[in-house]
Amino acid sequence: MKKLLFFSVFMLLTAVSFAQTMRMTPDSGAQGSQLAVTIVGTGTHFSSSNNASMIAVALLKSGQTYASAYGSLVNDSTVTVSISVSNSMQIGTYYDLLVQVTDTGVHTFSQSAAFLVTAPPPSIRSVSPSSAYDSQIVTVTIAGVSTNFLQGPTPEVSFFRNGVTDFYGTVDSVISATSIQASVTVPANAASGSYSVVVSNSQYSDTGKSLFTALGQAPTTQHVPMQMIPDSGYPGEGLSVTIVGNGTHFNATTNASVNITLEQEDTAVYTGTGFITNDSTISMSFVVRSSFPLNNYYDLYIELADDNGVDRTFIRDSAFHIVPAPPSIVSVNPSSAYDSQTV
Numbered sequence: 001m002k003k004l005l006f007f008s009v010f011m012l013l014t015a016v017s018f019a020q021t022m023r024m025t026p027d028s029g030a031q032g033s034q035l036a037v038t039i040v041g042t043g044t045h046f047s048s049s050n051n052a053s054m055i056a057v058a059l060l061k062s063g064q065t066y067a068s069a070y071g072s073l074v075n076d077s078t079v080t081v082s083i084s085v086s087n088s089m090q091i092g093t094y095y096d097l098l099v100q101v102t103d104t105g106v107h108t109f110s111q112s113a114a115f116l117v118t119a120p121p122p123s124i125r126s127v128s129p130s131s132a133y134d135s136q137i138v139t140v141t142i143a144g145v146s147t148n149f150l151q152g153p154t155p156e157v158s159f160f161r162n163g164v165t166d167f168y169g170t171v172d173s174v175i176s177a178t179s180i181q182a183s184v185t186v187p188a189n190a191a192s193g194s195y196s197v198v199v200s201n202s203q204y205s206d207t208g209k210s211l212f213t214a215l216g217q218a219p220t221t222q223h224v225p226m227q228m229i230p231d232s233g234y235p236g237e238g239l240s241v242t243i244v245g246n247g248t249h250f251n252a253t254t255n256a257s258v259n260i261t262l263e264q265e266d267t268a269v270y271t272g273t274g275f276i277t278n279d280s281t282i283s284m285s286f287v288v289r290s291s292f293p294l295n296n297y298y299d300l301y302i303e304l305a306d307d308n309g310v311d312r313t314f315i316r317d318s319a320f321h322i323v324p325a326p327p328s329i330v331s332v333n334p335s336s337a338y339d340s341q342t343v
Contacts, residue, residue: 054102059095085253133252147256179215192216226316233288234325256304
């Protein structure tokens with residue numbers, strides 16, 4: 001509510017207003033940055049009443065407020081404030097400064113074109129997926145800001161911590177000036193924890209801060225959120241099922257066979273195979289047995305066995321539900337007749 005009132009005062013202010021010379025230091029800043037700013041005025045008399053209760057500072061364009069904060073009074077000509085340069089502020093655009101001092105009255109001080117928004121320095125904004133287990137191969141999409149991945153030779157992708165590069169990625173495609181895809185294999189002995197991501201070529205080196213996490217050895221058994229789509233069927237029905245997991249990392253097991261079991265009270269009622277589509281998706285086909293009792297729920301077990309004999313199991317309780325068959329015609333007898341024949 002206080003912040004809304006602050007905006008309202010700026011837009012609806014009817015108190016005495018002064019136009020002076022004021023200078024912001026720094027007088028420019030990158031989009032998305034947080035700046036400690038000193039405002040020095042000539043003929044401002046910020047503290048003329050020695051009773052200032054509030055110092056409000058705003059950056060405006062065409063009367064619209066884009067950044068605002070409460071500042072501190074240093075002396076009659078100086079105010080300090082911390083300003084957030086939002087991503088909605090346009091690069092290369094100047095913004096007007098407004099300082100509002102509330103004491104026994106409300107006084108405003110304005111300066112046109114006082115602050116310039118600049119482009120942020122080249123950096124990595126996101127890495128997706130942002131984690132993987134040891135020995136896992138993942139295809140990551142790396143997004144940058146103020147980058148030009150299209151310029152110069154194909155960029156190199158590296159992952160480092162404590163100032164040392166631990167492993168590299170192989171660029172599969174340069175999508176745009178701010179986006180690339182790369183294949184990454186996390187080493188079997190990679191230290192668990194966060195890694196910075198560097199994308200570089202002869203033109204630049206862009207560094208993200210702890211945007212990728214090595215998860216260590218993949219656990220052998222995980223109770224994780226998984227959904228079977230569809231998650232129900234009727235006796236005798238044939239289904240093509242997609243199993244979608246959250247935090248599953250199916251691809252952490254390289255060249256794995258996929259064995260799928262539906263169980264009830266530790267008794268297997270269905271056993272079959274599936275195929276890994278990606279790190280969070282497995283596909284399978286199966287026929288719901290006619291002997292499955294209606295309204296029963298079955299637990300889902302997925303076992304991945306890789307070439308090295310390492311088994312990993314994913315478990316989801318009550319993942320599949322047996323429902324009644326929809327109304328349908330079962331048989332017609334006799335099933336044929338000649339022209340003009342009455343049957």
